[in-house]
Amino acid sequence: MSETGATAGRQNSTTPNAPRSGAAASELNNTATFERILKQLRGNPLVVLLIAAAASVAVIAALFMWASSPEYRVLYSNLNEADGGRIIAELDSRGVPYQFSEGGQALLVPGSHVHTLRLQLAEQGLPRGGNLGLELMENQAFGISQFAEQVNFQRGLEGELARSIESLGPVERVRVHLSMAKPSVFIRDREPAKASIVLTLLPGRVLGEGQVSAIVHMVSSSVPELATENVTVVDQNGRLLTANTSQGNDLDGTQLAYINEVERSYQRRIENILSPILGSDNVRAQVAAQIDFSRREETTERYAPNQAPNESAVRSRQLSLAYDGEDPLATGIPGALSNTPPGAAPAPINQPADGEDDLPANALRNLRQDDVVNYEVDRSIEHIQHRLGQVQRLSAAVVVNFRRTINDNGEIEQVALSNEEVAQLERLVQQAMGFSQARGDQIEVVNTPFASTEEATDETAWWQQPEILSMASTLGRYLLVAIAALLLYLLILRPLIKRYTQIPVTAAAVPGSTFSASVGDEKDEPEEAGTSEEDGTYSNKPKRRRKTSLYEHNLNDLREMAQEDPRMVAMIIRSWMKTNE
Numbered sequence: 001m002s003e004t005g006a007t008a009g010r011q012n013s014t015t016p017n018a019p020r021s022g023a024a025a026s027e028l029n030n031t032a033t034f035e036r037i038l039k040q041l042r043g044n045p046l047v048v049l050l051i052a053a054a055a056s057v058a059v060i061a062a063l064f065m066w067a068s069s070p071e072y073r074v075l076y077s078n079l080n081e082a083d084g085g086r087i088i089a090e091l092d093s094r095g096v097p098y099q100f101s102e103g104g105q106a107l108l109v110p111g112s113h114v115h116t117l118r119l120q121l122a123e124q125g126l127p128r129g130g131n132l133g134l135e136l137m138e139n140q141a142f143g144i145s146q147f148a149e150q151v152n153f154q155r156g157l158e159g160e161l162a163r164s165i166e167s168l169g170p171v172e173r174v175r176v177h178l179s180m181a182k183p184s185v186f187i188r189d190r191e192p193a194k195a196s197i198v199l200t201l202l203p204g205r206v207l208g209e210g211q212v213s214a215i216v217h218m219v220s221s222s223v224p225e226l227a228t229e230n231v232t233v234v235d236q237n238g239r240l241l242t243a244n245t246s247q248g249n250d251l252d253g254t255q256l257a258y259i260n261e262v263e264r265s266y267q268r269r270i271e272n273i274l275s276p277i278l279g280s281d282n283v284r285a286q287v288a289a290q291i292d293f294s295r296r297e298e299t300t301e302r303y304a305p306n307q308a309p310n311e312s313a314v315r316s317r318q319l320s321l322a323y324d325g326e327d328p329l330a331t332g333i334p335g336a337l338s339n340t341p342p343g344a345a346p347a348p349i350n351q352p353a354d355g356e357d358d359l360p361a362n363a364l365r366n367l368r369q370d371d372v373v374n375y376e377v378d379r380s381i382e383h384i385q386h387r388l389g390q391v392q393r394l395s396a397a398v399v400v401n402f403r404r405t406i407n408d409n410g411e412i413e414q415v416a417l418s419n420e421e422v423a424q425l426e427r428l429v430q431q432a433m434g435f436s437q438a439r440g441d442q443i444e445v446v447n448t449p450f451a452s453t454e455e456a457t458d459e460t461a462w463w464q465q466p467e468i469l470s471m472a473s474t475l476g477r478y479l480l481v482a483i484a485a486l487l488l489y490l491l492i493l494r495p496l497i498k499r500y501t502q503i504p505v506t507a508a509a510v511p512g513s514t515f516s517a518s519v520g521d522e523k524d525e526p527e528e529a530g531t532s533e534e535d536g537t538y539s540n541k542p543k544r545r546r547k548t549s550l551y552e553h554n555l556n557d558l559r560e561m562a563q564e565d566p567r568m569v570a571m572i573i574r575s576w577m578k579t580n581e
Helices: 002-013 018-043 045-068 081-094 111-123 146-166 209-222 253-278 419-433 454-459 466-501 503-508 519-524 541-564 566-580
Strands: 072-077 106-110 171-179 193-201 226-235 283-292 297-303 314-325 364-375 379-385 390-400 403-406 412-415 442-447
Touching: 018 541, 018 566, 045 466, 072 081, 072 111, 081 106, 081 111, 106 111, 146 171, 146 209, 193 209, 209 226, 209 253, 253 283, 253 390, 253 419, 390 419, 419 442, 541 566
Parallel strands: 193 226, 390 442
Antiparallel strands: 072 106, 171 193, 283 390, 297 379, 314 364, 403 412
């Protein structure tokens, strides 16, 4: 009775704290359950192997995805916000992956889709660009001021010029600034039109002086009262592309290009005439041309010596005849004294007949005859306008390789050409290039052995070709994935498999492990018989050994748990006792 009362008293004393002890018991049960599961996972070799295999598969999959990821290239760069949004929306609708560069200035897509996407987006008018053309004049408000209309027209003209310039190959983006002409009734107040052009060229592209000149002339022809010298072209690096012609320097890059073309033309002539004789690899020619780009006009006027009178042409002739008789007319001061009648004129019968040479002495007192003849003078006027870009002088240098022959021993040797052969080649070169002694042309033909090119050809091996390098890079990625998979298997999976597959054998080999398995295990799993090596009888020793090792392993886990947390073990035993009651 005392023991019963004491037990009841203890139970009554612990009743108020029952909820608190129940929560603590549940926490302890959860902790014990977690630790028990963790120890079971540690003791079960399959779980460790599965975790290691899953980690290895994940690593290999990540490496394979990295190796098979596409190479991204630039689709468009320096897009404005509106065009960028339209292009991204179109890529999303097509399901094409895209990325942005580090600075966000370029849109990247897989390299295999770059050209296809550019054509497809161009069909839809993308990117549209930020240049507005003359479409600004289509939707204008009613009653707009003249100033606003002029500003819209100027903006539209700038946009149209920018679109035209952007159609050129090397140009990526253009900005055009126009300063329209301001007319005035006073000449000193007039302001001519001016233009400034900023070009953004594609990477690695340049504009020649001829192309810059074409842009300048196109802009000057599109804007009223805009002269070519008032157009300025600048690239994205701030370099002035237009030539300064204010100092009278009319030279441009087209003249240098013309000189190079003339020299290449003469060079091709020489090599084409000598290649069939010596071989294309045995002739090298260089031509230097001196070109005259000066503009000259010449006028000459020449006078020839006078010709004979009967052969020359008469321009004009003047004949004058004057004579006086015996009784001249009244002369002197008019008046009474001088106004006397003349003497009596001789009768016609007394005049000399025609053809008589002798006249009376008093018939003629004074006779004067003037005869002036003007002849045409020979004159020659010649006007000569010299041709621009005329060749003044040519200089040619030709190098000819030795002739290859086979000697008596069957070996290839090089033999120099004879003087007659060199002279013949020189005459061929003269005829091919249009040699002129008066012009001062010079030709030099040299016969010398060429350096061997075998070493240069050996330097470029097959494995240095771009296609081989690209394929090697792709194969290298996959090889790296294979090496990583092999290392994971050799360093992680293989040791784990070898370690946990040898545990049952080691446990079976422990001496003294002849205990029988637990009753529950014996009931659940039937014993497997084995054949004895000595007498051939059946025995269940292997199965019992495996059960014994598992029982010992669980018993050791319970002992460790009891040593670490005896309170939890006591609570578990108490719960068992209550369940049995």
